[in-house]
Amino acid sequence: MAEKILSKDRLEEFLSRLIEDYQVFAPVEKDGNLLFSRFEESPEEAERVIFGMRPCDARSLTLLDMVFNSDKFQDPYFITRREKTTVISIACTHPQITCFCTSFGITPASEEGSDILLFDLDETYLIRPITQKGQKLIENLKVLLTDAQQSDLRKRDALVKLAISRVKSEVPIEGLKEKLDGMFDSPFWEKVHLKCLGCGICTYLCPTCHCFDIADEAVDSEGKRVRNWDSCMYPKFTLQASGLNPRLSNKERLRQRIMHKFNYSVANYGQAFCVGCGRCVRNCPVNLDIREIIKQISEE
Ligand code: SF4
Ligand code: SF4
Structure with missing residues (x-):
């Protein structure tokens, strides 16, 4: 048509x-x-x-x-x-x-x-x-x-x-996945997370973020298994029943957010899981700018 x-x-x-x-x-x-x-x-x-x-x-x-x-x-x-x-x-x-x-x-x-x-x-x-x-x-x-x-x-x-x-902002995506392949234990993550509050705004606003949790809930005498929207930026997201938490601080959580979008997703689906909408940039309360993080990684 x-x-x-x-x-x-x-x-x-x-x-x-x-x-x-x-x-x-x-x-x-x-x-x-x-x-x-x-x-x-x-x-x-x-x-x-x-x-x-x-x-x-x-x-x-x-x-x-x-x-x-x-x-x-x-x-x-x-x-x-x-x-x-x-x-x-x-x-x-x-x-x-x-x-x-x-x-x-x-x-x-x-x-x-x-x-x-x-x-x-x-x-x-x-x-x-x-x-x-x-x-x-x-x-x-x-x-x-x-x-x-x-x-x-x-x-x-x-x-x-x-x-x-009119789209003036650009980030260097070429080779980013390969760069991140060798950065899991890099000291880079020690610095980059410092001002992050762990508020989760960036993930709840992101159109590609899709973390969820599953919980069993009791309502009156009924039991229900429900799926909840969740965020990898929260400590409880990875807290296990034993009390162990493999992502102890904002350092591990921010690393996960970046790795998931620009490394694991590329490995699994051949695509970075970011569409450049800029919402996380506009709304992060401490101006932690994902474009800057990408630029810094490319210069590492
Ligand atoms: S919005 Fe900013 S402060 Fe909040 S979790 Fe995301 S990066 Fe951290
Ligand atoms: S710029 Fe990328 S990471 Fe940030 S909210 Fe948009 S799609 Fe998500």
Whole structure:
């Protein structure tokens, strides 16, 4: 299916129509923060649409696929949710100064992980269906859309070019895995962790982090086995029932975070588990900047 145009005047109608058939999650402003939330009540059992993801986050879903839906291991809960989710991303026009997606071969208009990609052309959105799932969704809403013209495509191309030129931050990824191969016992980790508070913000904000814990919980007379979102930056993450903790301090935990993203993941999946979204850079309370850590490692 070719690109379509949605007038911004009709965005509300577009979303309202989606809500009839899907649970729609979109960025909603709460206390000054934009959080992905259920847009409005929609059928609980319905398939999901995530509206307004950025291409770097959509790409991170393809990394999570490698972990939770591989030949070796299949996570039925993850797979079911993934299959029932349609991702509508929107290309970035104004990357932040902390963005470094291009270091990982991603651009502000990358398509990987998205079912549909939108481009903000001021008065309109240009809609590019990418997968069959995306095509089906657009087909059902075509009464709201018009065909894109050559002038729209030219505007889109110029926008993408400008957005790519606005990603100013870059990190040296080449050879990083090999460098880290020999650094497990390096004195480098003695220094780099010193200002880390172990708050876990960097991992909870990261679209590729996926550590979890499994617990048995008793509720009234019922027992439940539940999976909890967890963080490798917390001491209890590796605390064993015997009392032994193989990651005793922030040194071992920060090393694990860096090794997991840039060494173990490359060994296991052929990919670094970072998409350069820059969230951990923007939100670390002590400005521990992962870009600086990567640069320092490359200079070791
Ligand atoms: S956000 Fe910063 S201080 Fe908190 S755990 Fe991550 S690196 Fe450490
Ligand atoms: S920049 Fe930070 S938050 Fe974003 S993907 Fe990389 S490690 Fe995760």
